[in-house]
Amino acid sequence: MQTNSVKNRMIMAMAPYPSEVAAFLLLEKVMENQEKSQQVIIDDTTLRDGEQTAGVVFSKREKTAIARMLDSIGVGEIECGIHAMGKEEQSSIRTLVDLGLNARLITWNRALVPEIEASIACGVQAVDISLSVSDQMIVHKLRKNREAVKEQLKVALGFAKSRNLYVSVGGEDASRADMGFLVELMEITRSLGGDRFRFCDTLGIMDPFSMFDKVTYLRKSVPEVDIEVHTHNDLGMATANAIAGIRAGAKFVNTTINGLGERAGNAALEEVVMGLKHACGVETGIDTHRFREMSLFVAKASHRPLSVSKPVVGSRVFAHESGLHADGVIKDPHNYEGFDPAEVGLTRSIVVGKHSGSGGLIERYRSMGIVVSRKQAEPLLEQTRAMSCKRKRDLTNCELIAIYLGEEGLPKAA
Numbered sequence: 001m002q003t004n005s006v007k008n009r010m011i012m013a014m015a016p017y018p019s020e021v022a023a024f025l026l027l028e029k030v031m032e033n034q035e036k037s038q039q040v041i042i043d044d045t046t047l048r049d050g051e052q053t054a055g056v057v058f059s060k061r062e063k064t065a066i067a068r069m070l071d072s073i074g075v076g077e078i079e080c081g082i083h084a085m086g087k088e089e090q091s092s093i094r095t096l097v098d099l100g101l102n103a104r105l106i107t108w109n110r111a112l113v114p115e116i117e118a119s120i121a122c123g124v125q126a127v128d129i130s131l132s133v134s135d136q137m138i139v140h141k142l143r144k145n146r147e148a149v150k151e152q153l154k155v156a157l158g159f160a161k162s163r164n165l166y167v168s169v170g171g172e173d174a175s176r177a178d179m180g181f182l183v184e185l186m187e188i189t190r191s192l193g194g195d196r197f198r199f200c201d202t203l204g205i206m207d208p209f210s211m212f213d214k215v216t217y218l219r220k221s222v223p224e225v226d227i228e229v230h231t232h233n234d235l236g237m238a239t240a241n242a243i244a245g246i247r248a249g250a251k252f253v254n255t256t257i258n259g260l261g262e263r264a265g266n267a268a269l270e271e272v273v274m275g276l277k278h279a280c281g282v283e284t285g286i287d288t289h290r291f292r293e294m295s296l297f298v299a300k301a302s303h304r305p306l307s308v309s310k311p312v313v314g315s316r317v318f319a320h321e322s323g324l325h326a327d328g329v330i331k332d333p334h335n336y337e338g339f340d341p342a343e344v345g346l347t348r349s350i351v352v353g354k355h356s357g358s359g360g361l362i363e364r365y366r367s368m369g370i371v372v373s374r375k376q377a378e379p380l381l382e383q384t385r386a387m388s389c390k391r392k393r394d395l396t397n398c399e400l401i402a403i404y405l406g407e408e409g410l411p412k413a414a
């Protein structure tokens with residue numbers, strides 16, 4: 001898209017030709033819509049990177065339930081495990097394959113032929129074959145050199161394609177790798193029929209601007225190979241980086257429910273989907289209504305409690321207390337809500353506490369079937385604020401009723 005100043009100059013130059021101006025504006029609209037309808041495929045890795053979180057273990061029953069939920073909401077691809085973890089994991093992968101889900105199941109493998117063979121034995125038809133691609137890891141972890149990595153890719157990818165697998169070539173630590181080397185790896189991926197390249201910010205050290213630049217560069221360098229972005233949240237930018245990668249043209253994005261994952265976690269499924277929809281106008285085709293339910297399930301299964309203020313799905317992200325905000329929401333939720341809580345399976349609540357105003361208090365009593373006038377609300381508000389300060393929290397329905405009835409050692413409402 002042209003910048004506004006360039007666009008305006010073009011329109012002025014075309015002013016004597018109104019039909020051309022109309023055609024230009026129409027073309028621009030079409031291009032805008034094309035950008036917005038960019039196809040994005042979610043590859044959710046709750047069952048792989050999510051379970052890799054220190055101390056997290058899912059049972060087979062939980063894995064099955066999570067896979068079914070992801071499939072039911074329209075997630076296109078599920079990274080379902082690492083067969084190299086042993087027999088239990090392999091059995092889980094086979095169980096998931098037998099579910100016959102619409103989502104494509106993909107396993108995570110090191111780029112080694114025996115691992116790819118074992119994945120085939122589990123029944124999957126898609127594999128991620130991972131290689132460390134930064135000099136840091138090539139030299140100091142693998143004790144190898146770039147040539148050895150290229151050779152390893154050729155052998156593993158050649159084998160996987162000879163078995164008709166869908167292959168994602170995973171570039172571990174790609175964010176710290178030499179960009180020229182990444183292009184070389186993508187060229188090999190293209191020449192051997194690899195299906196996509198996974199650009200991993202393994203350590204979560206990128207910012208959205210550099211993510212956008214790097215993905216743009218790779219996309220332009222090897223346009224035939226789709227790009228997938230895999231982002232981590234060590235600096236709190238996993239979701240922003242995932243979205244930046246998509247805005248730069250990545251077609252696939254890795255997510256996990258609740259942002260579960262190694263260390264500080266991955267980009268959260270619910271944040272990426274809602275961010276794309278509401279911040280970027282990009283639809284993913286995901287049914288978002290089960291997000292809260294899925295988050296609670298994964299929080300329980302992973303023993304990682306959900307923060308009440310977790311973006312999108314936290315129990316209190318649609319709770320309003322302060323006088324101005326509560327009043328604004330009561331008048332029209334659009335005043336202080338970026339999207340409808342029902343979209344993600346949540347409900348709004350008016351919280352009564354230290355910062356409440358009379359509008360919020362009246363509304364809260366009304367929700368309990370108690371009609372309170374503006375005049376009655378004033379002394380009640382004073383009492384609720386006092387109790388909230390004393391108890392250092394907002395008030396429950398029982399406490400509010402007690403205040404209304406004058407049962408808290410406080411004077412009865414007038």
Ligand SMILES: [Zn+2]
Nearest residue numbers: 049202230262
């Ligand atoms: Zn990861």
